[in-house]
Amino acid sequence: MACNGAGGCQSGCYKDEEPTSDQPTASSETDSRSSSNLCIKCKLNDAISGYGGIDDGRFCADCFKSNLFGKFRFAVTSNAMISPTDKVLVAFSGGPSSRVALQFVHDMQERAHKNFEASRDRSLPVFGVGVVFIDETAVLPIPSHEMEEAVEVINLIVSSLSPPRKELHLVPIETVYSSDSTDGKERLIELMNAVSDPTGREDMLLCLRMLALQKVASEFGYNRIVLGSCISRIAAHVVSATVKGQGYSLPADIQYVDARWEIPVVLPLRDCFAQEINMFCWLDSLKTIKLSTGPSSSINSLVSSFVALLQEENPSRESTIVRTAGKLIPFHFNRIPEIVDGNVPLATRRRQKRYNLKSNESVSSESFCLLCNSPLDKSEIVDWSNHKNCKNSDTFYTSCCSSCQFQILPPDSTSMEKFYMHLPHSVVSRANQANNGNLKALREQIQDCLLSDGEEET
Amino acid sequence: MEGKRSKVRMCCLCNQSRASLNRPKTLQQICRDCFYLSFENEIHQLIIDNHLFTPGDRVAIGASGGKDSTVLAYVLSKLNRVHNYGLNLFLLSVDEGITGYRDDSLETVHRNQVQFGLPLKVVSYKDLYGWTMDEIVKLIGLKNNCTFCGVFRRQALDRGAAFLKADKLVTGHNADDIAETVLLNILRGDIARLSRCSSIITGEDGPIPRCKPFKYTYEKEIVMYAYFKRLDYFSTECIYSPNAYRGFAREFIKDLERIRPRAILDIIKSGENFRISTNTKMPEQGTCERCGYISSQKWCKACVLLDGLNRGLPKLGIGRSRPGIGCKEENESRGVKSIESKQCGSLDF
Numbered sequence: 001m002a003c004n005g006a007g008g009c010q011s012g013c014y015k016d017e018e019p020t021s022d023q024p025t026a027s028s029e030t031d032s033r034s035s036s037n038l039c040i041k042c043k044l045n046d047a048i049s050g051y052g053g054i055d056d057g058r059f060c061a062d063c064f065k066s067n068l069f070g071k072f073r074f075a076v077t078s079n080a081m082i083s084p085t086d087k088v089l090v091a092f093s094g095g096p097s098s099r100v101a102l103q104f105v106h107d108m109q110e111r112a113h114k115n116f117e118a119s120r121d122r123s124l125p126v127f128g129v130g131v132v133f134i135d136e137t138a139v140l141p142i143p144s145h146e147m148e149e150a151v152e153v154i155n156l157i158v159s160s161l162s163p164p165r166k167e168l169h170l171v172p173i174e175t176v177y178s179s180d181s182t183d184g185k186e187r188l189i190e191l192m193n194a195v196s197d198p199t200g201r202e203d204m205l206l207c208l209r210m211l212a213l214q215k216v217a218s219e220f221g222y223n224r225i226v227l228g229s230c231i232s233r234i235a236a237h238v239v240s241a242t243v244k245g246q247g248y249s250l251p252a253d254i255q256y257v258d259a260r261w262e263i264p265v266v267l268p269l270r271d272c273f274a275q276e277i278n279m280f281c282w283l284d285s286l287k288t289i290k291l292s293t294g295p296s297s298s299i300n301s302l303v304s305s306f307v308a309l310l311q312e313e314n315p316s317r318e319s320t321i322v323r324t325a326g327k328l329i330p331f332h333f334n335r336i337p338e339i340v341d342g343n344v345p346l347a348t349r350r351r352q353k354r355y356n357l358k359s360n361e362s363v364s365s366e367s368f369c370l371l372c373n374s375p376l377d378k379s380e381i382v383d384w385s386n387h388k389n390c391k392n393s394d395t396f397y398t399s400c401c402s403s404c405q406f407q408i409l410p411p412d413s414t415s416m417e418k419f420y421m422h423l424p425h426s427v428v429s430r431a432n433q434a435n436n437g438n439l440k441a442l443r444e445q446i447q448d449c450l451l452s453d454g455e456e457e458t
Numbered sequence: 459m460e461g462k463r464s465k466v467r468m469c470c471l472c473n474q475s476r477a478s479l480n481r482p483k484t485l486q487q488i489c490r491d492c493f494y495l496s497f498e499n500e501i502h503q504l505i506i507d508n509h510l511f512t513p514g515d516r517v518a519i520g521a522s523g524g525k526d527s528t529v530l531a532y533v534l535s536k537l538n539r540v541h542n543y544g545l546n547l548f549l550l551s552v553d554e555g556i557t558g559y560r561d562d563s564l565e566t567v568h569r570n571q572v573q574f575g576l577p578l579k580v581v582s583y584k585d586l587y588g589w590t591m592d593e594i595v596k597l598i599g600l601k602n603n604c605t606f607c608g609v610f611r612r613q614a615l616d617r618g619a620a621f622l623k624a625d626k627l628v629t630g631h632n633a634d635d636i637a638e639t640v641l642l643n644i645l646r647g648d649i650a651r652l653s654r655c656s657s658i659i660t661g662e663d664g665p666i667p668r669c670k671p672f673k674y675t676y677e678k679e680i681v682m683y684a685y686f687k688r689l690d691y692f693s694t695e696c697i698y699s700p701n702a703y704r705g706f707a708r709e710f711i712k713d714l715e716r717i718r719p720r721a722i723l724d725i726i727k728s729g730e731n732f733r734i735s736t737n738t739k740m741p742e743q744g745t746c747e748r749c750g751y752i753s754s755q756k757w758c759k760a761c762v763l764l765d766g767l768n769r770g771l772p773k774l775g776i777g778r779s780r781p782g783i784g785c786k787e788e789n790e791s792r793g794v795k796s797i798e799s800k801q802c803g804s805l806d807f
């Protein structure tokens with residue numbers, strides 16, 4: 001049907017890409033056409049360029065920065081991400097995105113604090129902020145001197161962001177085991193070694209990272225987790241989730257709010273481009289850390305370079321991708337649960353009502369993958385009547401999404417049993433809960449036929 | 459591996475013959491006969507599961523002479539014979555009027571007609587529109603010619619199928635094509651097309667439903683099948699589309715396939731599972747005031763293009779049709795790559 005047949009170039013020649021210039025440049029230095037170069041907002045200063053996206057070259061440095069902060073603040077207020085009574089935990093990796101997220105959260109807190117000091121009755125409390133860094137050296141080949149340096153830098157950054165003071169939690173990834181045993185690190189390594197697919201390993205680590213964040217948040221009384229995911233990151237996630245067959249659950253991951261976890265997760269930088277964020281760090285000399293974790297041959301890294309290439313070819317590509325995926329129907333948990341707290345100002349509650357998803361625009365889902373917590377589609381939900389006397393590990397396997405089954409879980413029953421043994425307690429207990437729920441549902445269906453209340457078995 | 463004389467590996471399906479190939483889709487080591495069988499059975503199963511045909515159907519096979527449609531014609535006539543589908547099969551070709559490309563590939567289709575014993579109908583741009591692609595290119599140059607090609611071909615196939623009184627039109631779009639389309643629609647923000655591009659039957663509201671029996675069939679396996687069966691197909695590329703041309707998306711899919719063959723099927727699965735709110739509908743379909751073909755506008759795209767050609771204003775109607783691919787026109791100049799691999803609208807089903 002096509003004009004071109006099979007005989008195309010097989011060599012993957014787009015890989016011979018042009019050298020990329022990463023350094024943002026202030027165009028005012030190089031460009032002489034000064035009249036066309038004025039900032040479109042203040043019409044005073046020279047515009048700068050190099051921050052990519054749709055607005056590249058339109059703003060001066062100051063307007064660019066306030067514009068970026070504006071995007072952040074709009075995301076926060078319109079989705080009721082942070083209320084005055086909240087205690088917010090910023091997940092800080094050291095990278096530019098989470099660095100900017102941390103900066104913006106701090107700026108917001110600082111303003112709130114000033115208002116608090118200035119107000120007479122001091123009625124409006126100021127939200128609390130903490131910072132968490134997850135140390136993944138147990139499972140990633142990060143040189144130890146790099147990690148030591150990183151820890152130093154992180155301590156410095158967080159202590160510089162006060163007042164108000166922020167608590168810093170430096171937590172190893174094996175903390176997900178801390179409540180069940182002392183050999184957490186060994187079990188974690190065993191667990192990760194059982195995953196052979198490179199993409200599966202990365203995604204498994206992502207699951208564990210979220211578990212660790214949730215754990216820290218709930219232990220220290222935080223009620224929000226802030227992630228620095230920017231539009232570029234989300235665009236890449238849209239493509240990689242599509243490639244992994246996760247089209248059903250994909251909308252769950254890319255909204256401003258993800259409240260399927262015990263502690264809701266929010267994405268206030270969802271509308272900011274990676275290049276904008278890099279530019280911001282450069283302009284404000286924000287220090288960031290890049291840990292070397294070795295080369296990656298995963299689908300995730302293939303997708304990232306693909307999306308980066310497309311973005312280079314067309315500066316609105318990433319936002320188009322996210323906009324497309326944004327039209328997929330989100331889930332009921334993609335919003336902050338309605339605020340009933342009387343301490344929260346009426347305006348905040350009203351704003352939340354206005355912007356929040358209406359329930360008829362979302363899908364409710366009761367079944368989740370036991371490993372990655374993604375909502376399961378119909379074909380992935382198992383009929384438990386056929387699985388009565390399975391081993392726990394097999395039951396676990398069948399209750400995971402098909403993507404986890406393929407790329408993370410071991411295919412044979414024996415290795416699966418070992419893998420199951422090495423899972424953190426929190427995952428297993430989630431599995432048991434789900435299981436009991438299923439048993440209960442089954443029991444309810446046959447309740448009228450049962451003669452005694454006593455449980456003869458189990 | 460080559461150096462050692464290792465033990466003879468047996469086919470992992472029949473365990474009777476020597477394994478002679480790695481099946482691209484599953485990486486199973488199997489023998490040639492088991493490959494043919496798996497290849498054909500998958501297509502048969504798809505036809506049965508999706509009720510693609512009913513006995514007595516007149517089915518037009520869009521035949522370009524290329525590998526996809528040649529293998530499709532061969533396999534479909536074989537399955538029709540073996541499984542008694544009771545179909546009347548026809549080959550339907552479009553003659554765009556491209557010297558040195560279409561005339562040669564049409565000769566292939568003519569040979570297929572004899573080899574497969576299927577009647578052939580050829581519809582030509584010249585007859586339908588009064589213009590050959592050669593004449594169009596002479597007027598408008600090499601830029602944008604694929605816009606004409608794509609719009610005209612789509613309609614030409616429908617008209618040919620109507621002439622044959624066909625109930626269904628089947629095309630050789632394979633799994634790689636469909637995966638690419640899913641990705642392209644995400645990249646371009648075409649949510650309406652995204653919602654239906656992975657369905658196996660399309661155009662049920664149009665004049666003739668189109669089916670894609672190769673929806674889950676890998677391009678590599680089609681090539682393998684054609685190669686082993688020594689099928690007679692034509693592999694030169696359209697002389698009016700840049701040579702050695704592959705778009706970013708296709709390259710990406712090939713890279714993915716190398717890491718994880720199943721990725722192609724996973725992309726299609728995602729496409730099937732996307733939940734798109736019902737208020738993003740396709741524009742309402744009416745009929746063209748000029749030629750009666752389905753159209754959401756007053757005139758169908760072909761008539762708009764034709765009108766431009768006939769008035770000597772060939773730019774009319776180009777580039778306005780879809781947002782987000784404005785870059786394509788620049789990219790079509792030699793050497794620069796665009797994101798899609800097949801320019802002649804054949805992916806745009």
Ligand SMILES: [Zn+2]
Binds near residue numbers: 039040042044
């Ligand atoms: Zn300005």
Ligand SMILES: [Zn+2]
Binds near residue numbers: 371374401402404
């Ligand atoms: Zn999962």
Ligand SMILES: [Zn+2]
Binds near residue numbers: 474
């Ligand atoms: Zn065999």
Ligand SMILES: [Zn+2]
Binds near residue numbers: 603699801
């Ligand atoms: Zn062409």
Ligand SMILES: [Zn+2]
Binds near residue numbers: 746748758760
């Ligand atoms: Zn018309």
